[in-house]
Amino acid sequence: MYDTNKIRWGWVGLGFVTFTVLAGLAGQTDYEDAVREEQLYCNNVALYKQTRGEQGWPDYREVYNTMCVKNSEKNQNS
Numbered sequence: 001m002y003d004t005n006k007i008r009w010g011w012v013g014l015g016f017v018t019f020t021v022l023a024g025l026a027g028q029t030d031y032e033d034a035v036r037e038e039q040l041y042c043n044n045v046a047l048y049k050q051t052r053g054e055q056g057w058p059d060y061r062e063v064y065n066t067m068c069v070k071n072s073e074k075n076q077n078s
Contacts, residue, residue, distance in 0.1 A: 038067065038068075041057070041061070041068070042064070042067065042068035043056075044056040044057040045057055045058070045059045045064045045068060046064075046068070
C-alpha cells in the first residue's frame with residue numbers, strides 16, 4: 001500500500017532549489033534596474049547642468065555631487 005503521510009523529500013528539495021534560484025534571479029534584476037535608474041538620473045542631471053536647464057532634469061534628489069560625481073571619479077580611476 002502507498003503511504004500518503006510520508007513526505008517526499010525529493011520534491012521538497014526540488015521546490016527549495018527552484019525557489020532559491022528564482023529569488024536570486026529576481027534580486028539580480030532588481031539590482032540591475034537600480035543601477036540603470038541611477039545612471040539615467042546622473043546622465044539627465046549632467047545634461048541639465050551642461051545645457052543650463054534647457055534639457056535634462058534638475059537635481060531634485062540633491063544627490064548629484066555625492067552619488068554621480070563620486071561614482072564617475074571611481075570609474076575614471078579604475
